[in-house]
Amino acid sequence: MKTRDRILFTTLELFNLCGEPNVTTIDIANEMDISPGNLYYHFRNKDEIIFELFLLFEASISDVLDTQQTIDLDMLDYWMYIHIIFEKIWEYRFFYRDLVSILERNEKLQKRFNRIIDKKSQACKNILTSMNESDILTLRPHDIDSIATNMVISCSYWLNYLQLRHIGKELPGEDLGRGVYQVMTLIAPYLQDEHKEALEEVATNYLS
Amino acid sequence: MKTRDRILFTTLELFNLCGEPNVTTIDIANEMDISPGNLYYHFRNKDEIIFELFLLFEASISDVLDTQQTIDLDMLDYWMYIHIIFEKIWEYRFFYRDLVSILERNEKLQKRFNRIIDKKSQACKNILTSMNESDILTLRPHDIDSIATNMVISCSYWLNYLQLRHIGKELPGEDLGRGVYQVMTLIAPYLQDEHKEALEEVATNYLS
């Protein structure tokens, strides 16, 4: 593993564990047993490391968001789709811990992060539309936008909320499933009765 | 107005405008045309100012959350109740911009902030229960918890989400109404048809 990659990897771990504002370039170098000077040979500054990490996150999540595979799925598929999004966010959760502060330092990051949110929103709308068309749920086209917005907010801030509730302690990765459940809750009331039961079944399987 | 209070007031303004991490004690002193030394005569450190501001926020929002006036209201009342909560949050929005970072520095703050979230959650449950009992909506007791959680998350992170979407620009206070709408959206699908219409009416009145 090349030093440059080790820096990225170590930084990601430390950021996720302690939060980006609490990790200095020296911390990163120490953790890797290299000198700060060496670190700055590979990256111009801390923000460049953050940006590189963002690019990895972007590639990873775009993989999911760009698929057109959101039609004709059953309840378990939808659950898993949301679950995968949560996992990608979990992998790069430090972004979501200090979103505004991190993004305001880098305009390019801002734009591209917002493009991800746009995509996520679109993906949610696609899911809702296709569920609507296959009569799994019934909603007025007018509702789709606001439900999608609520879904995006729940996805984006669930980890932050968890952290808030467990500050100090390490974030429990198991509670990801509860986040998925919260998102599915947003759809639940619109489901036809049979599919409501299907959702309950998936939920009890996953949250046990 | 005593200097101590002017410090609190000025700090609140600057924090809300620029974000707490971007405002130094020097900035605050400069803005007020006093010396940093003077500021430190009135407050031991920056965190003490933050804590005092929190106490003001706590008092202000507890005022709303502690009322037992959540029964037998009509749709407009519920709308206004959520709206008032949003206004209190708006007044102290800097907390919600960097929640985790601010709270992790002060254990007392953490505990008390979480107590506010508990109260907010309880208030939401009370609303849902009372709406349920007066047949405005129908939901299984089992749903109440997860809907309340979604309500709390939407209330807490709506401003953060807005900011994300408009970084750099000043936060548009008018969009508070859209936040209220997002929260009411969570309840909407459970409403009896007549009350759905009532909600739509309130919404169109307030979002125009």
Next chain:
DNA sequence: GTCTATATAGGGATAGAC
């Protein structure tokens, strides 16, 4: 590529005079 040593800057906070 990697190290050591160091420059630089900014923010938090204090001492002591008025």
Next chain:
DNA sequence: GTCTATCCCTATATAGAC
């Protein structure tokens, strides 16, 4: 209560040797 002056610490970043 308020000011000036200043200290200290920490984090970022660079220079130059190996």
